Amino acid sequence: MYRDNFYIVPDGVRAIPFENIPELTFKDFASCAVEALDDDTKDNVPLAYFQSEGKFFIVLFDYSTGNFLLTSSKSPKKVINSLGVDAYYQFERDIYERSKVSINNHPYLKPLRRPCSNNSVFDFETSTNVSLHEVNVGPVHAGIIEPGQFRFTCNGEQVLSVEICLGFQRRGIEQLIVDSSSNRKRMLLAEQISGDSVVANTIAMSNILEGQLDANQYQLIFHERALALEMERLAMHFADLAALAGDCAYYLGQIAIEPLRTTIINSLQLWCGSRSGRSLVRPSGSFYRLSLDEIDVVTNNINNVKKLFSDISSNLLSSPSLLSRLDGKCQLSQHSVKAFALRGTISKASNQPRDIRISSYSQVPYKNFTVQKLSKGDLLSRLKIRIMEVNQSIDIVLEFLNTIKSIWYETSKFPVYDSSLPKSSLILSPVEGFRGTILHVALSDQNSTLADYRIFDPSMMAWPVLAYAMKNQQISDFPVCNKSFNLSYLANDL
Amino acid sequence: MIFDAIKIFFSHRKQTIKSIPNSVLPEKYRGVPEITSDGLSSEQLKELQQLCPTSAIEVKPFSLDMGKCLFCGECEKCFPNNIHFTNQWKIWAFERKQLIVHANEKWHAPEPANPVTLLNKTIRMRQLCAGGDMGCELELGASSNVNFDMERFGMSFTASPRHAEAMVLTGPITKNMSFAAESTFSAIADPKLLILSGTDAISGGMFVDSPDIDRSFLDRHKPDLYIAGSPAHPLNIISSIASLTGRTL
Numbered sequence: 089m090y091r092d093n094f095y096i097v098p099d100g101v102r103a104i105p106f107e108n109i110p111e112l113t114f115k116d117f118a119s120c121a122v123e124a125l126d127d128d129t130k131d132n133v134p135l136a137y138f139q140s141e142g143k144f145f146i147v148l149f150d151y152s153t154g155n156f157l158l159t160s161s162k163s164p165k166k167v168i169n170s171l172g173v174d175a176y177y178q179f180e181r182d183i184y185e186r187s188k189v190s191i192n193n194h195p196y197l198k199p200l201r202r203p204c205s206n207n208s209v210f211d212f213e214t215s216t217n218v219s220l221h222e223v224n225v226g227p228v229h230a231g232i233i234e235p236g237q238f239r240f241t242c243n244g245e246q247v248l249s250v251e252i253c254l255g256f257q258r259r260g261i262e263q264l265i266v267d268s269s270s271n272r273k274r275m276l277l278a279e280q281i282s283g284d285s286v287v288a289n290t291i292a293m294s295n296i297l298e299g300q301l302d303a304n305q306y307q308l309i310f311h312e313r314a315l316a317l318e319m320e321r322l323a324m325h326f327a328d329l330a331a332l333a334g335d336c337a338y339y340l341g342q343i344a345i346e347p348l349r350t351t352i353i354n355s356l357q358l359w360c361g362s363r364s365g366r367s368l369v370r371p372s373g374s375f376y377r378l379s380l381d382e383i384d385v386v387t388n389n390i391n392n393v394k395k396l397f398s399d400i401s402s403n404l405l406s407s408p409s410l411l412s413r414l415d416g417k418c419q420l421s422q423h424s425v426k427a428f429a430l431r432g433t434i435s436k437a438s439n440q441p442r443d444i445r446i447s448s449y450s451q452v453p454y455k456n457f458t459v460q461k462l463s464k465g466d467l468l469s470r471l472k473i474r475i476m477e478v479n480q481s482i483d484i485v486l487e488f489l490n491t492i493k494s495i496w497y498e499t500s501k502f503p504v505y506d507s508s509l510p511k512s513s514l515i516l517s518p519v520e521g522f523r524g525t526i527l528h529v530a531l532s533d534q535n536s537t538l539a540d541y542r543i544f545d546p547s548m549m550a551w552p553v554l555a556y557a558m559k560n561q562q563i564s565d566f567p568v569c570n571k572s573f574n575l576s577y578l579a580n581d582l
Numbered sequence: 583m584i585f586d587a588i589k590i591f592f593s594h595r596k597q598t599i600k601s602i603p604n605s606v607l608p609e610k611y612r613g614v615p616e617i618t619s620d621g622l623s624s625e626q627l628k629e630l631q632q633l634c635p636t637s638a639i640e641v642k643p644f645s646l647d648m649g650k651c652l653f654c655g656e657c658e659k660c661f662p663n664n665i666h667f668t669n670q671w672k673i674w675a676f677e678r679k680q681l682i683v684h685a686n687e688k689w690h691a692p693e694p695a696n697p698v699t700l701l702n703k704t705i706r707m708r709q710l711c712a713g714g715d716m717g718c719e720l721e722l723g724a725s726s727n728v729n730f731d732m733e734r735f736g737m738s739f740t741a742s743p744r745h746a747e748a749m750v751l752t753g754p755i756t757k758n759m760s761f762a763a764e765s766t767f768s769a770i771a772d773p774k775l776l777i778l779s780g781t782d783a784i785s786g787g788m789f790v791d792s793p794d795i796d797r798s799f800l801d802r803h804k805p806d807l808y809i810a811g812s813p814a815h816p817l818n819i820i821s822s823i824a825s826l827t828g829r830t831l
């Protein structure tokens with residue numbers, strides 16, 4: 089039974105001493121990693137598989153019970169076998185890229201990110217078939233977005249395959265986090281992991297730096313963070329919906345939804361001085377408290393957004409041209425979502441509801457919360473799931489605003505930057521960002537100093553799936569399909 | 583269907599900001615700082631200098647470089663009597679050193695020495711993201727949304743560098759994008775302008791020492807406009823570009 093080979097982390101625990109994590113032979117490690125995914129009674133999803141300090145670690149999250157499962161293996165070898173399933177291939181490319189450990193039987197062993205040297209090239213697959221042609225897109229794209237390179241192999245208008253080359257955004261942020269001289273600098277780096285998920289990433293890092301706080305004492309701060317997280321989700325879902333509407337040439341939708349995002353981020357600006365929520369989350373405290381007046385203004389704004397959005401979303405879903413543009417396109421089955429270990433909005437649209445907010449890792453209770461899901465998995469479902477999540481988040485925001493008002497007597501606390509990490513531990517910090525569960529992993533040594541820091545964004549797993557979803561589709565569907573995924577380049581490249 | 587659409591049109595009303603220069607941002611917004619070293623011991627000065635994540639604060643003479651600053655407000659919170667961020671959002675410069683705020687002085691955004699009037703009051707820009715963290719990119723995108731609507735002032739972003747008069751660069755310039763930055767800029771016909779938006783682009787921010795960054799592009803090309811902020815606010819983006827083209831907004 090694979091569960092004997094894993095350490096099952098108790099509810100809500102983040103720091104796990106290394107001595108608790110089983111150390112298996114690589115053969116056992118590989119077999120139990122695969123076995124865990126085959127267990128139909130659970131929903132085990134690999135959130136991380138990485139090499140650090142000469143060991144391999146696998147971090148699974150069981151979305152059905154809300155527990156982490158951990159195991160490790162010592163492997164001094166320079167060559168290992170691939171685990172042989174889709175869910176781990178991206179991680180293996182990452183391991184290969186960082187450590188030059190060679191991996192046998194991997195179907196596609198290329199570095200996850202283009203190597204950072206000017207004369208290096210990424211050799212795209214080519215076809216010798218003269219009736220096919222290749223289309224290159226990027227790294228510089230037409231719009232104001234991040235760089236990345238796509239190579240399509242097409243038969244006429246039909247896409248036979250897409251290869252995606254990333255790494256153009258590589259800044260080496262994980263190493264900078266490890267090398268930072270203070271936790272203050274680390275927090276500021278966390279703000280810059282990905283500018284669309286500032287709140288999610290800063291919460292994840294705060295949870296690592298501050299250790300386990302007493303929920304009763306920090307109610308106010310936890311609620312403020314959860315509120316900001318929902319506001320970020322709203323803002324980014326609005327951005328995605330507006331972009332999708334715009335791409336379908338439904339401009340009323342685009343111009344009506346864009347200002348809703350403006351309202352949300354201006355509310356954040358009112359609260360903390362930054363439209364993207366920078367400086368809002370700090371370990372064990374905060375600098376910017378939401379005042380009672382501000383609560384009223386924000387509540388008013390959100391109620392307004394709610395009203396305007398209900399009109400526009402029903403109009404969106406009754407527009408025949410938009411529906412026919414999206415319906416049935418670039419479908420992803422529940423089976424593929426499971427096989428590729430996806431989480432977040434994409435998996436919810438394909439009947440696989442995975443969300444960490446219902447687990448013991450959320451620091452505040454989400455009342456009457458059910459994870460949204462749709463079954464079809466096409467472009468339209470990915471649009472609809474965002475509408476559903478927006479409606480849900482609006483209610484959560486209103487509820488949290490009320491709660492914060494009711495516990496306003498709690499004194500605010502100054503952030504603490506000099507706390508130390510637990511000794512020789514692996515620290516896990518999951519947060520439900522707007523794309524899905526973001527996991528930060530910190531490793532500490534016996535002196536409690538930070539030895540390694542890893543960031544796992546849902547985008548990293550989903551990039552190859554974007555290519556997969558484009559198979560046999562029209563090349564003209566790519567922009568909409570890409571927007572329906574809205575993956576982060578930066579959170580992959582780091 | 584059409585009636586619903588018309589209804590939406592009216593219920594959403596016109597939301598464009600009427601006057602860009604008269605817009606006031608909330609009190610908590612961190613714009614131009616006012617600084618003074620009065621009452622600080624040399625130890626405290628050192629502490630202040632060290633707490634800044636990007637070494638934006640200089641001690642001798644006491645100054646703060648807004649090209650390096652992340653506008654995080656950490657220094658203000660620890661030394662509230664010495665550093666105060668006002669909500670003044672007009673922060674741009676035409677020379678790098680103009681972004682430095684000196685002690686006990688009020689800082690104002692400069693006038694251009696020689697405004698680029700040949701552009702006939704319109705400017706088309708090609709944006710290039712080179713390691714930008716999406717903060718600046720989202721704000722540049724927001725500059726042309728219905729709220730800020732920069733196109734009414736003749737400013738717009740274009741997909742092809744061939745159609746552009748300027749390149750707006752964001753991000754600290756990663757090694758992997760240094761080649762693309764060069765070729766995009768060279769694809770713009772002369773005379774052309776280079777605009778840097780955000781702290782990352784202006785000084786490299788916290789990434790300046792990362793081995794994956796290559797800022798040599800900026801050794802070869804001199805920027806014409808620095809838009810400060812982390813990220814730069816859309817109001818600031820629009821006003822600064824207007825200023826560059828000899829207008830006041």
Ligand code: SF4
Pocket residue numbers: 633634635636637638639646650651652653654655656657658
């Ligand atoms: S606000 Fe600017 S000067 Fe102050 S600590 Fe942050 S980066 Fe440094």
